[in-house]
Amino acid sequence: MPTPLDHEFVRAVARAADxxxxxxxxxxxxxxxGVPHRVLAxxxxxxxxxxxxxxxxxxxxxxxxAAAMTHLRxxxxxxxxxxLFAGGDNVQSPPDSAFTxxxxxxxxxxxxxxxxxxxxxxxxxxxxxxxxxxxxxTGGVHTPNHRWELCAALxxxxxxxxxxxxxxxVEEWLGEGVDIDAEGLYSERSANYAAHVSNPSLLLxxxxxxxxxxxxxxxxxxxxxxxxxxxxxxxxxxHSRRQDQNHPFPLAPCLPHYRLLAVRTGRGDFSRxxxxxxxxxxxxxxxxxxxxxxxxxxxxxxAPAGRTLPRHRYLTTARLAVQASPGVxxxxxxxxDVPGHRRIRSGLACNPTFLRLFAGGAVLDAVRLSRxxxxxxxxxxxxxxxLTDTRYLLTETLTAAYYQPLPPGLRRDDGAYRMADxxxxxxxxxxxxxxxxxxxxxxxxxxxxxxxxxxxxxxxGGPPVPWAxxxxxxxxxxxxxxxxxxxxxxxxxxxxxTYRAGEDGIRVEVGVEAGEPLAGPDRGDVLRYDPGQDxxxxxxxDATAGNRVYVGGQGPHTLTVALRAQRPAPVG
Numbered sequence: 244m245p246t247p248l249d250h251e252f253v254r255a256v257a258r259a260a261d262x263x264x265x266x267x268x269x270x271x272x273x274x275x276x277g278v279p280h281r282v283l284a285x286x287x288x289x290x291x292x293x294x295x296x297x298x299x300x301x302x303x304x305x306x307x308x309a310a311a312m313t314h315l316r317x318x319x320x321x322x323x324x325x326x327l328f329a330g331g332d333n334v335q336s337p338p339d340s341a342f343t344x345x346x347x348x349x350x351x352x353x354x355x356x357x358x359x360x361x362x363x364x365x366x367x368x369x370x371x372x373x374x375x376x377x378x379x380x381t382g383g384v385h386t387p388n389h390r391w392e393l394c395a396a397l398x399x400x401x402x403x404x405x406x407x408x409x410x411x412x413v414e415e416w417l418g419e420g421v422d423i424d425a426e427g428l429y430s431e432r433s434a435n436y437a438a439h440v441s442n443p444s445l446l447l448x449x450x451x452x453x454x455x456x457x458x459x460x461x462x463x464x465x466x467x468x469x470x471x472x473x474x475x476x477x478x479x480x481x482h483s484r485r486q487d488q489n490h491p492f493p494l495a496p497c498l499p500h501y502r503l504l505a506v507r508t509g510r511g512d513f514s515r516x517x518x519x520x521x522x523x524x525x526x527x528x529x530x531x532x533x534x535x536x537x538x539x540x541x542x543x544x545x546a547p548a549g550r551t552l553p554r555h556r557y558l559t560t561a562r563l564a565v566q567a568s569p570g571v572x573x574x575x576x577x578x579x580d581v582p583g584h585r586r587i588r589s590g591l592a593c594n595p596t597f598l599r600l601f602a603g604g605a606v607l608d609a610v611r612l613s614r615x616x617x618x619x620x621x622x623x624x625x626x627x628x629x630l631t632d633t634r635y636l637l638t639e640t641l642t643a644a645y646y647q648p649l650p651p652g653l654r655r656d657d658g659a660y661r662m663a664d665x666x667x668x669x670x671x672x673x674x675x676x677x678x679x680x681x682x683x684x685x686x687x688x689x690x691x692x693x694x695x696x697x698x699x700x701x702x703x704g705g706p707p708v709p710w711a712x713x714x715x716x717x718x719x720x721x722x723x724x725x726x727x728x729x730x731x732x733x734x735x736x737x738x739x740x741t742y743r744a745g746e747d748g749i750r751v752e753v754g755v756e757a758g759e760p761l762a763g764p765d766r767g768d769v770l771r772y773d774p775g776q777d778x779x780x781x782x783x784x785d786a787t788a789g790n791r792v793y794v795g796g797q798g799p800h801t802l803t804v805a806l807r808a809q810r811p812a813p814v815g
Contacts, residue, residue, distance in 0.1 A: 246506070246542045252521075253541050256530040257298035263528035264293040264310075268301055271309035275317050280328040281339070283318040284346035285529060287311050291353045291364065292532035299531065308360050311350075315367040318343075326375040327382075337382025338389035341396035344375050348399035349532060355403070369404070376400055380412055386590070387429070388436045390416050391444035398451040413448070421445065423460045424560045427467030432561055432592065433485040434471070434478035437464055438496040446500065462504055468497065469512055470556040470565050474572050474601045476519055481576045481594050482561040488594045489785065494520045499533055499540060506539050511548025518547055553694050555633060562627040564635060566692035571808045572601040573692050577627030577637040581620075585666050587777040587785075595621040595785070597637060597688065600697060602808035603747035606717035609787050612701065613773045614798075615709040616684040617643040617667060620775020624688070637688040641705075643667060647678040667776065682706060696749070696807040700756075703798040709769045711795035712804070714751065715787040720744030725792050726764045733792045734764040740792065741809065748809035751792070758800035769795040 267286060275283060290311040293301035301307040321328050327340040351368040354361040379397060384390055394413045401409040422430035429441050442461045449457035471479040477491040498520035505513035534540045553568040562578030575598050580591035587593050598610035612622035624637035644665065648654075653676050665674040684705030691698040703710055716722070724740035725733035733740075739752045755761060762769045770793040774784045794804070 246545075248541050249543045252525075253534060254298050255521075255525045256527075256534055257293075257296050257300075259525045260289050260293050260296070260528045260531035261300050262526075264289050264299075264301055264307060267310040267314075268293075268304055268306040271306045272313060275314055278314075278317065279330050280318060280321045280343050281346075283314050283321065284343040284350070287314045287318065287364075287368075288346045288350040288353070288532050289528045290314070291350045291357075291361065292535055294361070295353055295357060295535055296531055305360065308364060311364050312367065315364060315371070318347075319367065319371055322371060322374055326378045328375075333385075337379055338384045338386075338393050340375055340382075341379055341389075341393045344372060344379060344396040345392070345399055347372050347375075348396070348403055349536060351403050353532060353535060372400060373404065376404070376406070376409070380408060387422050387431055388433075388440040388444075390419070391421075391448070392440050395444035395447045398448055402451055410452075413452070417448070417454075421457065421460050423464060426558045426560045427463035428558065428561055429464065431484045431590075433483040433487055434468070434480050434492040435483075435487040435496075436485055437468070438478075438492075438500070442497075442500050446503070461500065462508070465497070465500055465504060465513060465516075467558070469516060469550070470554070470558075470567075471563075472516065472519070473574075474603075475606070476522065479563070479565070479574055479599075481574065481596050481599070482558075482563045482578050482592055483594075484580065484590055484592045488592060495523065495525075495527070496520075498525070498527075499530060499537075502544065503537060503540055505544055506542045509545045511546055512550060514544040515547035515549065517544055555692070557629060562624070564629075564692065566633060566694075566697075568694040570602065570810045571693075571695055573697050574599040575635060575637075575690050575692060575697075577624030577635070579623035579625075581623045582625035582639055587620075587775075593623075593785070595623050596787075597622065597624060598690065598697065598699075600749060600806055600808070602696075602749050603810050604744040605720055605742050605747040605749045605808070606744075607714060607742070607749055607806065608717050608789055609713070609715040610699075611713045611715070611772065611787070612686065612688070612703075613711045613713060613771070614641075614684065614686065614703070615773065616641055616705065617682075618773070618776040618779075619643065619667065620777060621773070622686050622688070630689075633692040635690050635692075637690065638685065640683055640685045642681050642683050644679040644681045646672065646674060647680065649673065649677055684708065696805070699804040699806070701800070701802050701804065703758075703800045705799065708798055709795065710798050710800065711770055711772065711793050713772045713787070714792040714794075716742045716749070716790040716792065717744075718789055720748075720790065722790060722792055728764045728767065728770060728793075731790055732770070733790070734762075734770055735792050735794050736761045736763060742790070742792075746811045750805075750807045750809055752805040752807075753794050754803040754805075756801040756803060758802070759797055761802075762795040762797070766795065769797070 293299040294307045354365040397409045445457045480487045501517040557564045564575040566573045596609040600607040625639045660673040663674045687702040689700040741748045
């Protein structure tokens, strides 16, 4: 016997849709000038869903239908002769158009057979979908997740307008294998693209094609994501290879996937995640359409299951460790792509943050280590070794070279040597042909993750260079015991400090085992973050924002840093 409906959830998603659709229905003939094609399609889908839903204030509303038709005319006008949509940075983009066609096809399913008032909308949706079919059938992509978005569009087209060519093309893309690793992470390691593209696309494909393996991939990703959920209901992104690597990602977009699989599998841990994702309220207007298309989303969730604390998880493929205890949540990261590729590039994991620590309202958002070695940028671990269950060693060795004269047989009278890149810069000097004198700089960071914080032992080797350890605390607290040096920055030498946010705090104690005394507040040349030449040559930076506390000096150095959560004892 099926579980009963969750009427409170259904009413909440209807209200979210109405907040978006009601203003559009209030002016149904208002032309949506300058609105991107993806937004146009999503609005149409939401308006049709509101019309269909008995829980919506726009149920059966002719004004909702009129607004949908106005938007459909604008959407058809945005369609080029190829069937792809104009607008956006990616010109004539099959995957960008696939996002729109996915919504068009869903709106078509909702509109078809819903009565004569939606007959014209159904025909317009079918015309748009059919016009795009040829280009989506033959079009290519340029990111991993695009494959699954494009496949989902082809599968939806087949669902409404059966065509064996569409399924054959889907199978061609799926024949490459889904890019999910043994730990349950997609190759882009992005919470954003997992939630918005890969997981919903694979769920759709699993349903249309009857592919249980695709459903299993989504379940594995969601299971791994459970360990990446922070106390602030965000999903960890420091290891991502996409734009979200520098920004927190909210759990809310994961709501429909956790909810659907919790209902279908009975998993209490997924149910708990779904409740947490909805705890801040439901704002996604698209959820109403999703509930109409997938009624299982409306079922009552199974009982939530808590997770045992303390808990430790190490994702070997991403080199990411998470330690969660009742009072502290710590993330340690050593999986940057930069050491291997020696460049900052879209599609690589470049974030130099190697540790975060949550202690209630006191949050240490980022720990970074900047070094002045040939302007090669901050510490990004090339290796991360697990020494014990909770102790890790992160290491990176940088090398730079001075070049000797070319051998006689490779010299040219005209001095015109080929341009070459030597890892730091490019010049017409035929670098690969020259003998080189290398200089190395090695950084080792040993981290012991504890139930009340973390212990760091940082060893900065190599020639004497300036360095700065940057501790970026989330705004809302006050650094007590550190010396202000202006611009939201503080200096810490060997004395302790506490970052206090309400009743919660993070205490920091620094000790020097070897090396010169630490830099004082007068050393502004040292106490700063240097993003490295890959950013500065283009006038950019990846610097953090927040309350930044610096510990710095002139290496070599060996120092210890103790981070301890200070939280009030639980009542009762």
